Amino acid sequence: MTRIFSGIKPTGHLTLGNYLGAVRRWVEVDQHRADALFCVVDLHALTVDHDPGRVRRLSRQAATLLLAAGLDPARCTVFVQSHVDEHARLSYLMECTATDGEMRRMIQYKEKAAREQQRGGSVRLSLLTYPALMAADILAYQADEVPVGDDQTQHVELARDLAVRFNQRYGHAFTVPRAVRPQVAARVMDLQDPTSKMGKSHAATAGIVYLLDEPDVIRRKVMRAVTDSGSGVAYEPDTRPGVANLLDILAACTGSSPEELAESYDSYGALKKDTAEAVVEVLRPLRERHGELCADPGQVDRVLREGAERARALARPTVDAAYSAIGLLPAL
Numbered sequence: 001m002t003r004i005f006s007g008i009k010p011t012g013h014l015t016l017g018n019y020l021g022a023v024r025r026w027v028e029v030d031q032h033r034a035d036a037l038f039c040v041v042d043l044h045a046l047t048v049d050h051d052p053g054r055v056r057r058l059s060r061q062a063a064t065l066l067l068a069a070g071l072d073p074a075r076c077t078v079f080v081q082s083h084v085d086e087h088a089r090l091s092y093l094m095e096c097t098a099t100d101g102e103m104r105r106m107i108q109y110k111e112k113a114a115r116e117q118q119r120g121g122s123v124r125l126s127l128l129t130y131p132a133l134m135a136a137d138i139l140a141y142q143a144d145e146v147p148v149g150d151d152q153t154q155h156v157e158l159a160r161d162l163a164v165r166f167n168q169r170y171g172h173a174f175t176v177p178r179a180v181r182p183q184v185a186a187r188v189m190d191l192q193d194p195t196s197k198m199g200k201s202h203a204a205t206a207g208i209v210y211l212l213d214e215p216d217v218i219r220r221k222v223m224r225a226v227t228d229s230g231s232g233v234a235y236e237p238d239t240r241p242g243v244a245n246l247l248d249i250l251a252a253c254t255g256s257s258p259e260e261l262a263e264s265y266d267s268y269g270a271l272k273k274d275t276a277e278a279v280v281e282v283l284r285p286l287r288e289r290h291g292e293l294c295a296d297p298g299q300v301d302r303v304l305r306e307g308a309e310r311a312r313a314l315a316r317p318t319v320d321a322a323y324s325a326i327g328l329l330p331a332l
Ligand code: AMP
Pocket: 007, 008, 009, 010, 017, 018, 019, 020, 021, 022, 023, 147, 148, 149, 150, 151, 152, 185, 186, 187, 188, 189, 197, 198, 199, 200
């Protein structure tokens, strides 16, 4: 059976981008067709300035939202990365397999490091080595497929390269994984700045829809979305990114295509109104279920405990074998 692994970083409240670009597919498709693991990757949240209490709260909230969105612990494994030591253990071997140049070529590192330096801040070493930890996340479980949005494909490619290299040098230890991309709304853009991604780590703005936003807040954000000055509604992502983003979101919420939808609207106002309502309806059951789970914290605790146990049992033999293959003396 195909093994799937994916992760979500607790660096901010989950957004509509996370849902349409990743989580919804995990729920609707991946957990039914494969042996899937979904991980709140809290170690990755420490690669940038962070507040300990906030990371802890966001980790729990992310796990709760994954369950609220419909991940079913009877079908898949939901857990928190730091509960399973194997991630950090294998990450070190990945650092011993990757090169410095390879890490520095990562677009996300270059962008984040440049931004940090511009602000006069310092860059944590873990921001550079992040892809080694991400490769460990994936390879520890012998994952075949890694569902991620566009921005993460480069990191999955690197995990592939590291798996191949390790296997060649030390004997077969890892399945070579591949990135799989969702078909619609792979990249949801910020409603106020449709040329940049709707990201949960960004400062809160009116351009980001959070999964737990109240319906009225969602309506307000969508109605105020930046569009362009062209006339009529057309799907032209390069020249009219604001309208294209609304069409992508509406298409993802209603299961139609953005091109078709463009033909059925002639005003931005009507498009925004329908998009707002579609988003409110898609998120409504999720918000309700989240409320129920928060009222029963023992249930979330249990899911995370059992998830970590299962994950540990899967990862340990692989990581032990890799330790042995690379030349480390097994502990007796
Ligand atoms: P992150 O928020 O960076 O931890 O991403 C978690 C998952 O959501 C990854 O698979 C991302 O590629 C995906 N994702 C994050 N933001 C967006 C977005 N605006 N549009 C589509 N997918 C996204």
